[in-house]
Amino acid sequence: MSGALILAGCTASADGSGEAGVDGQLIAQGVDSEWLSYGRTYDEQRYSPLDQINRETVGKLGLAWSQDLDTSRGQESTPLVIDGVIYITTAWSKVRAYDAKTGKQLWGYDPEVPGSAGVKGCCDVVNRGLAAWGGKLYLGTFDGRLVALDRKTGKPLWIKETVDPTKPYTITGAPRVVKGKVVIGNGGAEMGVRGYVTAYDAETGEQAWRFYTVPDAPGKNEAKYLKDAEKTWHGEYWAEGGGGTAWDSMAYDPELDLLYIGVGNGSPWNQGIRSEGKGDNLYLSSIVAIRPETGEYVWHFQTTPGETWDFTATQSIILADLEIEGKPRKVLMQAPKNGFFYVIDRETGQFISGKNFVPVNWATGLDPKTGRPIENPEARYYKTGKMFIGSPGAGGAHSWHPMAYSPKDKLVYIPAQLASLPYFPDKDWKAKPKGFNTGVDMSAGAMPADPAVRKAAADATKGELIAWDPVAQKARWKVTLPSVNNGGVLATGGGLVFQGNMKSNLVAYASDTGKELWSYPVQTGVVAPPITYEIDGTQYVALVAGWGGIWALAPGILSQDGGPVRNVSRLLVFKLDGKAKLSEPLTLDELPLDPPPFAGTKEQVARGGYRFGRFCSTCHGDAAIGGGVLPDLRRSGFVQDHDAFQQVVHDGALEDLGMVSFADTLTPEEVEDVRQYIIHRANEDKALEAKSGKAPKAAPSVPASEATKAAAQIVKDQQATGRRP
Template sequence: MKKLAAAVLASTALILASCGQASTDEWALHGRDHQEQRYSPLDQINRENVAQLGLAWHYQFESDRGQEATPIQADGVIYTSVAWSVVYALDAETGELLWSYDPQVPREALADACCDAVNRGVALRRDRVFVGTLDGRLIALNSRTGELVWSVDTVDHSVPGRHYTITGAPRVVKDKIVIGNAGAEFGVRGYVTAYDAASGEQAWRFYLTPNPEGRADGAASDDVMRDVVQQTWSPGEWTISGGGGTAWDSMTYDPDTNLLFIGAGNGSPFDFYRRSGGQGDNLFLSSIVAVNPDTGAYVWHYQTSPSDSWDYTATQHMIATRLTINGQERDVLMQAPKNGYFYVLDRRTGELLSATPYAPVTWSTGVDMETGRPILAENAHYQTGTALLQPGPFGAHSWQAMSFSPRTGLVYIPVQLMGGGYARDPNFQRRPVGQNVAIQLPEFPQDQLAAIRAATTGQLVAWDPVAGRARWTVEHPYFLNGGTLVTAGDLVFQGNAEGHLVAYDATNGEQVWSYDAGTGIIAPPISYRINGQQYIAIMVGFGGAGAIVGRVVPDRPRMPGRLLVFRLGGTAEAPAYDPPPSAPIDVTGITSRGNADLGMAEYNRTCATCHGGNASVAYNADLRRSGALRSEELWRSVVIDGALEDNGMIAFRDVLTPREAENIRAYVLRHARQSQRRGEE
């Protein structure tokens, strides 16, 4: 317990962090430093000796859902979070559990989450640990004991029925804790809130879309909402749904300019319900917004995807650094958002310096450098029928963190090669449960689907932000892989969907080390040093948004998450996973009086969020294997009556009629029969 005693006082690392610096030895902030470079200056582990890297210790959690957290390490303690927003404190040298805290998130909150019950990490300031919970709370804990200090409800209750969640990590900005939220697809209005770290008192709130009722909110953003933002929206259904624009992941604080950069998300519903006659940019959707972190006052913005119609969020990781561009040193902000372009902005003014595709892009033919606007391809807004576009709604890069090495000058991006089909939903009506995006996901024939799956892969791209091109690329067989860490040992670490943590030479992409974690990895690694020993740590556990896309990720059951920690000469061993039994049911002779074609539309509106397109996800309750398929009564008990509500499967009695539920069963049965004929396990 010696580490607990040390944690009584703020460490040198935390004092430095509050001033915009970062300790060499510790990882006290989400991106290690405020600039979120995810670069470790430690070089004890390097290209010459990385082959000697072995497991130092591991800790296994009870949670078997997706593990997305970046651990925080300071004062000899690792703080991390798992699904359902549960927080753990562990001895960073030995893995001994010091304490854990369960905020008791109601399981029905999963119905408001687009992408599993995930949590991307905690924040640490002095003697307090902060976590955002899936049901919308921001909680402060005593870092020594895990005891609750304060808790605030961050959800805007001014409009009833808003389905907010929090999955992102809070950020420390001087004496404040800043948190955003998620839920755009379900019908909410996005905003970011700053709270006093000591008391939990709200300091300011910045809304990212206009008030649907046209009134002032008493927020720091009111003037810019009235003078700049409101005129870019037309009256329409969004005034009921809230407009979207949630800041569900990345924020970056820059001490040099005293600016907080906020990444804003997609609109809800999609653009033809937000723009009269196809006019209006719908600020601040899919934008980077710079605000004064002391007051929340607007400073500048840059919109990556005006009038977003594609779920091309700009909530992806942002990195602040200094680059020499055209012979001139510039303070820049870099982002690779979902839309496939890599952006370099002047972080003081928001001026666009470059925008170059880092992945295949078909929705746009380029970016006009004079206006900063994308040049749209024909039918980009799918106004004349279904459009097959790259990237698709999962984006060319999502929440998985990229990293930047000042030694190589390269950004290491986890790239997703995945297109998508878009079509307008002519029968859209806002629903109290489920997504409200007003698009239809087309269902592809099996031969076409096979080709799409074959083309859905991933990459690790080493991107030169000055030259605007890739220096090297590593190909991955699956599109969903982990975030990256780069070190002064010229190593890039990344976990992958197949379950390996891999080290690559940062200069050329050569694989120099690998460890089989036994289950998929989507989280980013960190590095720290204690008593002269450098460690690499990573959360493992497959899940999240990508796991709902059947047959383009490894087909595996959920496994308990683990924290794996490595050092040179490590000899520990983690026991092999014991996979739970999973076998498809025999659907021969099972019939339904439902209409499978009608069920397809109902399924896509109600079920695809969790169970995937084409009813094909094995990871998150593959419905083709569900025993409830055996009869209409069993199916209704789950879907309508809520027999599995304690497991997070809510009742849809207020959304679906029994006939609609049976149509969905008929649709799933059709896919179960197809799967059975193909002999899929």
């Protein structure tokens, strides 16, 4: 029976919402032809039994239809498909509904997130998707609101502010709905906040409960689980919030009635500042099981005690039943940032097994009884005072990009990352109202203008698609990719694994061997995961494509390691014998790398490099090398003019475009240090271009009085026409 018929036949939700449509029973069981929740079903396996597209037929897969999107930042959305309609979110938290068979747009909703909110995010103005319940959709907006939409019309029914808008909170993750309650977390631990998840009544929007993931100041913690956590913290940990934002993963077991949430990193990262270098700091980097009706704590498992490397446990949580040592076990599986794959008893939180799925140097392994990491003492950089080149780094061995599990092959498919990060304590750190508040010198590992070093870094920074056997705790096969930041994963009953990648292709692999069976050029880097659905007997594969996210911004030259990538944001839908064609993407010439001669001082470069790393690199790239999504400041005309740069950075002349004033963070003298650093870096790279034989283009003439206007135009020119940057 088709999903449309099943849903149309509902007269009331199984969970008592009193409204026809999506309910807990449908999400738990799954509807083969639909995609009703972020991970398709509550167990978050991202496995569809549909098999019309299979190893024998996938070679005939072609484009059925596509739709261009009106935003040109990172696209990370998982579509939902309900009753023949596909629903997506885009950058800036917009929502679109299309006829899933023809591609006709049915409605759109724009929550009008202000551009100035962009500075609060660590990792681009992305959104990962919606939740559905009854006849409603639920959206978390980048600026911290939870919105209930009428699924037929897209009209907002209620809106709730879920965060303190004066603090650097964001929402990028998809909500989940369990037993008539919409559960949403938030992000912001890099900037300095206290994490929590909140449940709201799906019908009325009234708050049902709030679960804090880290304790408040001593004497303010009423719940027992927070009092217990308080004992694992030291110093004035609450001053900067403590972190622990639950910004992505959730899963639910209806039989056990347990909701599992993944908890993020500490704030600041540096535990030496955050907690005097002592304690496990619960519940950072933990998986926590709670009761969905009340928010009551049940159990936790901490993957990284005393977290100090941005090793979140917010990555995909997958529930499955496995046979381990001859006995059936109800397990929870996760491959978090720290590089170890965990299998945990999901009823009790007991550690079953764990092993590293990528090379790891911060720990030598896990205690076989407790799962506690056996740390390398050199990894605690705040104790040694020395730089530690951690592997994995803060980007993680696996980030938010969803993994999948095939119950047929009994394999987990992990979009893994091989990348390191130099950790060095920021000895002069003080909290600031904007930028990274990590307690780590974010400029310490800035990429030098040295071709040999850059090549070595690029060679060591790769992506992998790993088919992992969770029982044997080993890889069955791997596919190596030229860069990190490749897309999330879909597994299907047709024996296929689909993944988009940074090389601008959507690829289908054989799920048992990893053999590439099909590929399609989508014209842009892909970070979002595909889904599949069926209408009138035809199976479709859908993907929201568009280069972006943290790896397209902050890593500088490494963000282009696999080759230059542009953002071309689209919804793409494929079927067997599809004949549609993509229009050619807008070609944008690279602006010239032809800066004015450097006239500053070494001291300015040193000071400016530190501040660029902390306050600017999150959007404008390591060592001022842009990643192809936001402006490359080495090539921006307004950097050439002192007054224009002050107007933009200090005074906020381009706030409408998201470049807010840093007057509360940087003095005019410090802003000038940053400008001189950028000019110095541009001259270094210009010299490298000259040595390589690449002729620089002529710089445009920009009168000083017109510099601010030119800056605005540069931003617009680097985005696709008609799209919001």
